[in-house]
Amino acid sequence: MRSIKIEKFVDLSKMCSIKIGGKAKNVYFPSSSDEIRMLLIESIEREKRFFPIGIGSNTVFSDGIIDLFFVSTRYLKKFSIKQEGKNYYIEAEAGVSFKTITNIVKKLNLEGFENLSGIPATVGGAVVMNAGAFGTEISDIIDEVHWYDREGNLHLLKRDQIDFSYRKSPFQKEGFVYKAVLKLKPSKKDIKSIIKKHLEERSRKQPLKYPTAGSTFKNTPDHPAGYLLEKAGLKGFRIGNVAFSEKHANFLINIGGGKFKELKKLIETAERRVGELYRIKLEKEIQIVE
Ligand SMILES: Cc1cc2nc3c(=O)[nH]c(=O)nc-3n(C[C@H](O)[C@H](O)[C@H](O)COP(=O)(O)OP(=O)(O)OC[C@H]3O[C@@H](n4cnc5c(N)ncnc54)[C@H](O)[C@@H]3O)c2cc1C
Incomplete structure (x- = not known):
C-alpha cells in the first residue's frame, strides 16, 4: 500500500465532467494490476465502499466530504495492438481514453x-456502462474483459460470458474492470470521415459548451428520455445554476457554480412530472455518488 499514489481531500468537481461535487477524503491512483488487487483487499479490511472513477463523464458527486474508497484509473493507460489473421486486437487498460482508441482506428x-x-470515456467506464452511440455499443466489439471481483481475484471473461444490455453490464455491481480487448477489422470505408461526421452531429445536438454529465435518464423502450422530458416542459428548465439543456432536454448542464442539491431537485422534478404525465418511471443513466 505504501507505494500506491494517494491524494487527500481531492476536489471532486475536478474529477467529473459536470464539475459539481465536494471533496473526496482519499483517492487512490493504482498504476498496475497488482495495486488494484491490493486496493480491493484493503477496502474490504477497512469496510469501505469501493468506487472506481474514470474521467467522470457519467458521474455526479454530492457536495461536502465523501469518505468512500475512491480508485481512479488515471495511471492505468497501457495499451497494445496486435494483428491476427484478418482482425486487429486492441488491448487497453481501464484508464485508456476513447480519444486514444479513436486515434488508433483513424491511423489504421x-x-x-x-x-x-x-x-467522452475511458475504456473501463465505457465497458461498465456499456456505452453506445449511433447503433453501436462497446459490447459489440469486445473480445474479452479482465475483471477483478470484490475480493481481489482476477477473472478473464470472453464476450459470450458477459451479460451486456442497454447501458448495463454485470460490472456495475462490484469489482474493477482492469482491461479490455477490442476486436476490430480493417475497413474499406473512410473511417476518418465517418468519425468527423459523428463529431459534427454531436456538437450540433449536444450542449458541449457547458459542463454536463451526458444523458441523465435512460431511454424507455417506447421513447427517448429527451422526448419525454421535453413533453413534460423540462427543456431549458432551471433550478439555481443547473438546468436541463435547451439543446438536448436529457442533458443536465452546469451553468456556472451549480450545486448538487439543485441537480438533485431537477432530477426529482423530472421523475415526478414524467411519472404523473405518462405513468413512466424514468431510470437514471448518470451515476450519483452521495
Ligand atoms: C458530452 C457527453 C456525451 C456523452 N455521450 C454518450 C453517448 O453517446 N453514449 C453513452 O453511452 N454515453 C455517453 N456519455 C456518458 C459517458 O461518456 C459514458 O457513460 C462513459 O462510458 C463514461 O466513462 P467514464 O470513464 O467517464 O466513466 P465514469 O463516469 O468515471 O464512471 C462511470 C461508472 O463506471 C464505473 N467505473 C469507471 N471505471 C471503472 C472500472 N475500471 N471498473 C469498474 N467500474 C468503473 C464508475 O464507478 C461509475 O459507476 C456522454 C457524456 C457526456 C459528458
Whole structure:
C-alpha cells in the first residue's frame, strides 16, 4: 500500500465532467494490476465502499466530504495492438481514453469503433456502462474483459460470458474492470470521415459548451428520455445554476457554480412530472455518488 499514489481531500468537481461535487477524503491512483488487487483487499479490511472513477463523464458527486474508497484509473493507460489473421486486437487498460482508441482506428482505418468515437470515456467506464452511440455499443466489439471481483481475484471473461444490455453490464455491481480487448477489422470505408461526421452531429445536438454529465435518464423502450422530458416542459428548465439543456432536454448542464442539491431537485422534478404525465418511471443513466 505504501507505494500506491494517494491524494487527500481531492476536489471532486475536478474529477467529473459536470464539475459539481465536494471533496473526496482519499483517492487512490493504482498504476498496475497488482495495486488494484491490493486496493480491493484493503477496502474490504477497512469496510469501505469501493468506487472506481474514470474521467467522470457519467458521474455526479454530492457536495461536502465523501469518505468512500475512491480508485481512479488515471495511471492505468497501457495499451497494445496486435494483428491476427484478418482482425486487429486492441488491448487497453481501464484508464485508456476513447480519444486514444479513436486515434488508433483513424491511423489504421479500422472498423467497429467509429460510432463510439465521440463519447467522452475511458475504456473501463465505457465497458461498465456499456456505452453506445449511433447503433453501436462497446459490447459489440469486445473480445474479452479482465475483471477483478470484490475480493481481489482476477477473472478473464470472453464476450459470450458477459451479460451486456442497454447501458448495463454485470460490472456495475462490484469489482474493477482492469482491461479490455477490442476486436476490430480493417475497413474499406473512410473511417476518418465517418468519425468527423459523428463529431459534427454531436456538437450540433449536444450542449458541449457547458459542463454536463451526458444523458441523465435512460431511454424507455417506447421513447427517448429527451422526448419525454421535453413533453413534460423540462427543456431549458432551471433550478439555481443547473438546468436541463435547451439543446438536448436529457442533458443536465452546469451553468456556472451549480450545486448538487439543485441537480438533485431537477432530477426529482423530472421523475415526478414524467411519472404523473405518462405513468413512466424514468431510470437514471448518470451515476450519483452521495
Ligand atoms: C458530452 C457527453 C456525451 C456523452 N455521450 C454518450 C453517448 O453517446 N453514449 C453513452 O453511452 N454515453 C455517453 N456519455 C456518458 C459517458 O461518456 C459514458 O457513460 C462513459 O462510458 C463514461 O466513462 P467514464 O470513464 O467517464 O466513466 P465514469 O463516469 O468515471 O464512471 C462511470 C461508472 O463506471 C464505473 N467505473 C469507471 N471505471 C471503472 C472500472 N475500471 N471498473 C469498474 N467500474 C468503473 C464508475 O464507478 C461509475 O459507476 C456522454 C457524456 C457526456 C459528458
